[in-house]
Amino acid sequence: MSQKVRVRFAPSPTGPLHIGGVRTALFNYLFAKKHGGDFVLRIEDTDQNRYVEGAEDYIIAALNWCGIPFDEGPGKDGGFGPYRQSERKTIYKKYADELVAKGMAYYAFDSAEKLDFHRKDHEAKGKTFIYNWHNRLKLMNSLSLSPEETRTRLDAGEDYVIRFKTPQDEKVVLHDLVRGTIEIDTNILDDKVLFKSxxxxxxxxxxxxxxxxMEITHVIRGEEWLPSLALHQQLYDALGWTAPQFAHLPLIMKPVGKGKLSKRDGDKGGFPVFPLAWKEAQGYREAGYFPEAVVNFLALLGWNPGTEQELFTLEELVHAFSLERVNKAGARFDPEKTMWYNQQMLQRKSTPALAQLFLPFVEKHGLVAKEKTTPDYLERVVSLIKERATFVSDLCELGQYFFLAPTTYAEKAVRKQWKEDTPGILNEVIGVLESVDEFSSQQIEIQLKTWIADRELPFGKVMAPLRLALVGDLKGPHVFDILELLGQTESVARIKRAVAQL
Structure with a gap:
């Protein structure tokens, strides 16, 4: 590619950015970075009726959170601005006029009522009304009117639109980097409106x-734009311009596989479909996902690297990405798999980094005892429980007993494990623990196991009630690790309390 690669992501600010849109942005970003090119953000806000306050800021915040910021766009001028279509509106009229002058577009004066009448009339006869070669000469436009009448109407300030004059009996041959060669018969295309009244x-x-x-070299967009490709190619040809290369991405399908993923699917399935929260809808950020997990699972929706690798850093994705490996078929969205990605990313994080992320949750849940929020203590807790966590918030539930002594005990566990002789055994365990000089997991294990063997007790008869006393349930990591982290005094106090309470 001799020309510098330039791609664009061009959303409309009509609401929050759906993850389908995020994936389109991601594929554009990966392609641009792979080829040392530019990733441009353009806000397509020509439809002022559907403009939603705050949507543009949301789009920018979402891209930044995902770690795929644009190189050029609103607030980042690269010499091709402005980047909002509403600020470019003076630019377009001259090209519409140029197409009219070339005979490739025309003025149409048909009222909305008249077109509606034709539509209903066709429906009643079981036909579809298409404004094109077979009826345009019977309608109200500059092809059916004389040049003088057309001029009179324009001078009188009558409402008009400019329509593209789709040629008759021609084949448009299109090339798509994902779908290959496509042929379209121009007779089935309508004369699309290019310029509104x-x-x-x-x-x-x-x-x-x-x-x-903006010198865009590659247009990478969703497959919903595929029906517009023939018109777009014809417009490039009509204006004498070289078209960019096109790639239409497959849809993201519902978890059940049929139909396009929507907000309703997220509401029903209890998973987010937006990167960030929007009004009452939760986003991936607020649900506790890491941005790198979101980027990783989105990259593999509709693209495959050709290897078994499933976990990628952004740099690895840039290196591996190619449009040739984008699938044509829609990609089924799997909420379970998205959680798996988050769990994998959590395991990859360093213990100090996780401890730092965990601290706000500890404070929020009131699990705060001064000596238990030191970086060292938090890191030791995290290292023991992180492999069972999918989200940072899970660490609270998994490790609550490291901060607060249990005040209640799981009923089922008590029924099963707390026997008549348990208090006596645990009182002896207290004696063993108090005799341990170096209160480390290893030393406690040696001394306690030796004592159990000497007393010829079944291992479970001691260890299950001991865990219950320390944790309040039969869960958690290695008991000896728990004892070491809680310390001698706290461990003994918890066993005494359980004996007294149970």
């Missing part, structure tokens, strides 16, 4: 003009 371009014209002026 309110002085704003439609998406089709603005998109082409902006991609050309």
């Amino acid at each position: 309110d002085g704003m371009p439609t998406y089709h014209l603005a998109n082409i003009v902006d991609d050309h002026l």
Whole structure:
């Protein structure tokens, strides 16, 4: 690729960014970085009726949180701005006029009521109304009116739109980097509106003009834009421009496999579909996911590296990514797998880093005893329990007993493990623990196991009630590690309390 690679992500600010949009942005980012190119953010806000306050800021915040920031866009001028279409509206009219002058577009004066009438009339006859070659000469436009009448109407300030004049009986041959060669018969295409009566371009014209002026080399977008590709290619040809290369990404499908993933699926399945929270909808960030886990699972929705590798850093994704390995078929979204990715990323984090992330949860849940929020203590707790955690918030539940002595004991465990002779045995265990000089996991284990063997007691008869006394349940890591971390005084106090209470 001799020309510098330039890609763009061009969302509309009509609401929060869905993870399907995040994946489109990610694939653009990976492709740009792999080829030493630029990743441009363009805000397509030509439809002012659907504009939602705060949506643009949300899009930018989401990209930043995912670690895939844009190189150029609103607030980061790279010499191709402005990057909001609403601020570029003076640019488009001249290209619409140029197409009219070339005879490749025309003025249409049909009222909304008239078009609606034609639509309903066709429906009643079991047909579909398409505004194109087979009926445009019977409708109200500059092809059916004389040049004088057209001029009179324009001078009188009558409402009009500019439509593309789709050629008749031609084949448009399209090349897509994901889907290969596609042929379209122009007779089935309609004469799309390029410029509206309110002085704003439609998406089709603005998109082409902006991609050309911003020197975009590759358009990587969702497959919902595939039906527009024939028109876009024809517009490039009509304006005498070289089209960028196109790649249409597969849809992200519902967990059940049929249909496109929606917010409703997330609500129903209890998983997020947005990167960040939006109004009452939870985002991946707020649900406790790491951005690198979100990026990792999104990358593998519709792309495969051709190897068995499933866990990637962003750098590894950039290195491995190629459009040739993007699938044509839709990718089924799997909420369980997204959690697996988060669990894997959590295990990869260093213990000090996790301890730092854990501290706010410890404070929030009131698990605070001064000596138990030192970095050293938190790191020791985290190292014992992290392998059972999927989210940082899980560490609270998994390790609560390291901060607070149990005040209640799991009923089922008590029924099963707490026998008549248990208090007597545990009182003897207290004596053994108090005699341990160096209160380390290793030393406690040697002395306690020796004592159990000498007394010829079944191992479980001692260890299960001991765990119950320390933890309040039959869960948690190695008992001797728990004893070491709690310390001699705290461990003995907990056993005494359990004996007294149970």
